[in-house]
Amino acid sequence: MVTRYSSLSTRKLSNALKILTSDKSIVAMCDYNEYYKTIKRHILTSTLGSNAQKRHHVHRDIMINNITQQFHTLVELHPSEAVNFRNVFQSELFGLSLKQAIGKDVESIYVEELGAVLSRKEIFEILVIDPMEGAIEVDWRDFFPYLKWIPNKGFEKRIQQMYSHREAVMKALIKEHMKRIASGEEINCYLDYLVSEKNTLSEQQILMLLWEAIIESSDTTAVVTEWAMYELSRNPEKQNRLYQDIQNICGYDKITEEKLCHLPYLSAVFHETLRRHSPVPIVPLRYAHEDAQLGGYHIPAGSEIAINIYGCNMDKKIWDSPEEWNPERFLDGKGDLMELHKTMAFGGGKRVCAGALQAMLISCVTIARLVQDFKWRLKDGEEENVDTLGLTNTKLNPLLAMMEPRN
Ligand code: HEM
Numbered sequence: 582m583v584t585r586y587s588s589l590s591t592r593k594l595s596n597a598l599k600i601l602t603s604d605k606s607i608v609a610m611c612d613y614n615e616y617y618k619t620i621k622r623h624i625l626t627s628t629l630g631s632n633a634q635k636r637h638h639v640h641r642d643i644m645i646n647n648i649t650q651q652f653h654t655l656v657e658l659h660p661s662e663a664v665n666f667r668n669v670f671q672s673e674l675f676g677l678s679l680k681q682a683i684g685k686d687v688e689s690i691y692v693e694e695l696g697a698v699l700s701r702k703e704i705f706e707i708l709v710i711d712p713m714e715g716a717i718e719v720d721w722r723d724f725f726p727y728l729k730w731i732p733n734k735g736f737e738k739r740i741q742q743m744y745s746h747r748e749a750v751m752k753a754l755i756k757e758h759m760k761r762i763a764s765g766e767e768i769n770c771y772l773d774y775l776v777s778e779k780n781t782l783s784e785q786q787i788l789m790l791l792w793e794a795i796i797e798s799s800d801t802t803a804v805v806t807e808w809a810m811y812e813l814s815r816n817p818e819k820q821n822r823l824y825q826d827i828q829n830i831c832g833y834d835k836i837t838e839e840k841l842c843h844l845p846y847l848s849a850v851f852h853e854t855l856r857r858h859s860p861v862p863i864v865p866l867r868y869a870h871e872d873a874q875l876g877g878y879h880i881p882a883g884s885e886i887a888i889n890i891y892g893c894n895m896d897k898k899i900w901d902s903p904e905e906w907n908p909e910r911f912l913d914g915k916g917d918l919m920e921l922h923k924t925m926a927f928g929g930g931k932r933v934c935a936g937a938l939q940a941m942l943i944s945c946v947t948i949a950r951l952v953q954d955f956k957w958r959l960k961d962g963e964e965e966n967v968d969t970l971g972l973t974n975t976k977l978n979p980l981l982a983m984m985e986p987r988n
Pocket residue numbers: 608609610621624629793794797798799801802805860861864865925926927928929930931932933934935936937939940
């Protein structure tokens with residue numbers, strides 16, 4: 582994937598993805614060409630690169646404070662009830678992704694094309710949940726391209742509806758943003774950046790790129806953080822080791838991003854969760870547009886390549902007891918980190934995930950802060966709830982945990 586990049590960097594899309602990505606208008610699904618290079622630069626410069634992430638620091642600080650505040654309130658009000666981790670975290674993460682994308686979180690919005698005011702929950706469903714489900718919709722014609730002239734009305738109607746609802750909501754969000762700009766409000770977000778590039782981007786491209794930043798920021802980070810909290814709640818000794826490490830480094834102060842580099846065990850928890858619960862179990866299909874060699878195999882031009890990250894991470898020849906969640910496997914005898922890249926969780930080569938830094942910052946600070954503030958334990962019966970659904974290995978049933986505030 583790294584050295585044979587030039588032969589393997591093109592994407593091959595299913596019919597559903599062709600429609601939902603407006604025929605490869607977004608960074609993650611685009612072919613490797615000049616358009617790709619330009620839009621990858623845009624998203625890194627304005628949102629996901631390390632300088633941009635420094636500028637967005639404030640959104641993450643607010644987010645983590647809101648999260649802990651909400652958990653404290655829930656535990657105070659209902660001390661003997663289990664807390665639904667996802668309800669709180671997913672909503673705050675969506676808020677953060679809106680702030681980075683359009684400069685503001687929204688409670689509701691009037692959508693002209695749908696003739697209705699949509700709540701924040703409905704906006705989330707249309708922008709994130711529905712397209713994630715649509716992305717794995719199977720059209721039997723994907724497997725028989727020479728029969729593509731036969732209609733598949735049910736499939737087309739479902740995907741087309743997802744497409745038009747998303748289009749309508751995104752247009753409404755962009756319109757609101759333009760009104761705020763016109764009223765003199767100073768905003769610094771991805772949309773401002775994209776609008777400043779409007780000589781080289783069409784309105785449709787701007788809409789799609791903005792939506793991409795929202796959906797990608799809202800999903801996989803939530804998946805890995807929820808699985809990490811599940812594993813820590815299930816493994817009290819490992820939770821305790823993490824807590825002691827955090828206390829040694831932070832004392833009575835709350836964890837901050839600046840402290841992450843001093844917490845190797847926290848990093849090991851994050852990477853072991855990526856290994857055991859791969860949020861992207863299969864790298865989006867690559868297409869060999871010329872003959873190539875990969876891992877000792879000859880790949881003829883025209884082949885589609887699916888890299889099975891889940892399979893590699895559960896391979897007994899590579900990992901001892903791969904089914905066990907064991908962060909210690911990423912530490913050497915001295916407690917230093919090693920071999921993090923081995924999980925390939927963020928892909929590899931030039932098409933490596935652009936949001937890896939953001940995902941790591943949000944997930945690690947959230948995990949650490951929640952362990953600093955509370956002792957976690959699974960609700961009785963929750964241990965068996967390990968089924969998953971969807972494209973990104975989402976926990977089927979939201980994590981339910983008992984949380985006891987620490988002094
Ligand atoms: C734990 C969280 C995440 C995981 C495991 C993950 C994983 C991946 C993987 C496996 C790829 C494909 C790489 C390849 O083809 O080799 C990818 C691409 C990408 N991801 Fe992520 N991702 C995560 C979070 C994010 C976030 C928060 C964003 C923010 C918007 C993001 C944006 C992207 C983009 C733009 C690409 C396309 C990169 C390119 O083709 O050049 N990801 N990600």
